[in-house]
Amino acid sequence: MEKDRLDPWGETSVVDYERLHSEFGIGRMESVLPRFKTPSLHMRRGIDFGQRDLGRVLDAIENNSPFAVMSGIKPTGTFHLGNKMTADDMIYFQSLSKKATVFYAIADVEAYNDNGLTLQQSSKIAVQNVADIMALGLDPDRAVIYKQSQEIKVMRLATIFSAAVTNNMLRAIYGERQVGLYLSALIQAGDILMPQLAEFGGPKPVVVPVGADQDPHIRLARDLAASYSNDFGFVPPSAIYHKLMKSLDGATKMSKRNPASSLTLEDTPASASKKVMAAFTGGRATIEEQKRIGGEADKCPVYDHYLYHFALDDSYAKRVYDECYGGIRMCGECKQELATIVKKFLEEHRKKRDSLMKDAEELMERSRKMLDSMAR
């Protein structure tokens, strides 16, 4: 990590989360955690390590007043575990209140720009992505899904915001970047602030679940909310930050460049199993040594997969951890065990997702009509 900058587009590896509090002003979870009656898996396990203004969202939950949860995906055909992590958080917040509405952006223009997918191609993928989040638990009755290529309200905000930012502001937040990345940052600010437009009932708390590396987008959106608070009444958006899971090849952030290093919801059980079995681990050089001094779960991507996604039971996650450090659990069997869980999860997820494709299409269609009917 560069000394004074987080990189939402790079392969940031955040090792020292403590510095994110002291240098970037990300709040601690401890200050708000007691207010959650049923903390999420990520919260209970310290994976959600930070927040900004999350109290605002807790107030809304306690007062039974409306708030929004905002996230999105680039529809490239891989719904990776980073997407799942964000989706899990989004669904968790949606479940906390009947007054919570999810806004989910399909960044199809980015999929064209970055991955060469036509809007027709990514449109099909998007339906599957939406079926994925429905299979993970999204309540479609309180969800608004839109495509970047179709949502003028977001683009209008981005264009408005472009007049308020200076190159110096953007450089301070993102470093020197091509104008295309700056524009995509402004569009994300539009995504984050759109739920507060009059069309959606006006100003309200919005929580954005993100990885630590996405903090620049949060800061920009918060700066812009302040700049335009007079005209739009924006309240500063809130965020909850999760740690970045280690990639199967041992890298500290899921690589977008090495598909073998990360599981996706599109993996067949067989290919997922293969990826897990080939993973880097926190194990010792020999079995003898591992038995003697124990493995290092804290450095192990396989353990991260248990902790972040696949050991749903806290006691089970703890057992894996203790057995590793206790020299009882060997890497081969540990990977085998994870592979079995992953295969079962993927099989069930795929079944659910496939059965939800029609509903996903309907949800998108319904959202589209609702958004289009809104006063211009």
Place this chain on the structure above:
Amino acid sequence: MEKDRLDPWGETSVVDYERLHSEFGIGRMESVLPRFKTPSLHMRRGIDFGQRDLGRVLDAIENNSPFAVMSGIKPTGTFHLGNKMTADDMIYFQSLSKKATVFYAIADVEAYNDNGLTLQQSSKIAVQNVADIMALGLDPDRAVIYKQSQEIKVMRLATIFSAAVTNNMLRAIYGERQVGLYLSALIQAGDILMPQLAEFGGPKPVVVPVGADQDPHIRLARDLAASYSNDFGFVPPSAIYHKLMKSLDGATKMSKRNPASSLTLEDTPASASKKVMAAFTGGRATIEEQKRIGGEADKCPVYDHYLYHFALDDSYAKRVYDECYGGIRMCGECKQELATIVKKFLEEHRKKRDSLMKDAEELMERSRKMLDSMAR
């Protein structure tokens, strides 16, 4: 004018049009002028001094195949003579073929960003602007009017284009600018290239009538047309360039900052008359001297107003010019004469415009419905 750059946002004063051919590669009018059967007033008088790829549009006219004419306005409440000049050109090209369609962009987000007008405020102004161009002769049956805040197809193109440009490219064309201006340049490229989308019948020649200072936008749009010719089939857009009329205070470009220095279609006859009578002229220090050696029409904004807009008859324009240089025409009476013509024009124009307000609203509504109904 900076040595190697034109400034579409500044107060460029182009004195040496010759250099625009040699340094910027703007083609000469002479090479295409003979193909126009009924050259426009601006063409006949050398006001249109340059073009790019205008042959492509002439081919379409001759082959009776479709082409588009693209222009726009920032709806701030002043339709100045620069807007009229562009509108006159646009209407002229529309009149040359039944296969010509006008695309007119209302840059309402820019009016918000630059002038603090809400979209509601500028929406009303826009209706009047459209009534203005209808009063000037626009055929509403072959016109598509849209607002920047509402047209997702333009914004989608701008976002796509943002990935293809580098900061170095933009700096080379526009100089070092804030990202907001770069975005507005990309949006203008979207405006210029939208008429070639499949929804509008696909690739076709598009002519953009502009002032010399707007050439950077034309070059960017042409570069992007080339970059995306594979995906969209774009043909390079064409342009026709007019000279910049001298401002009434003697500046070489209409100043946006000094309202007294330029006439607008919103001026009352009385205020317009006052502006004309207070104008800087190309006259001599004394009447005696003017009679002896003649005035200098070539340096005179009052003469420019005859030439560019108000002396509809070529022989009348020539007479004003000759009488000035011949020492027969004195500045006081010359201004008086212009003021009378301007007052009459404004009275008649206002009557026409007021009677067209409902039609303008209908045209905008019709365009909106047509654009919205298009396949996403």
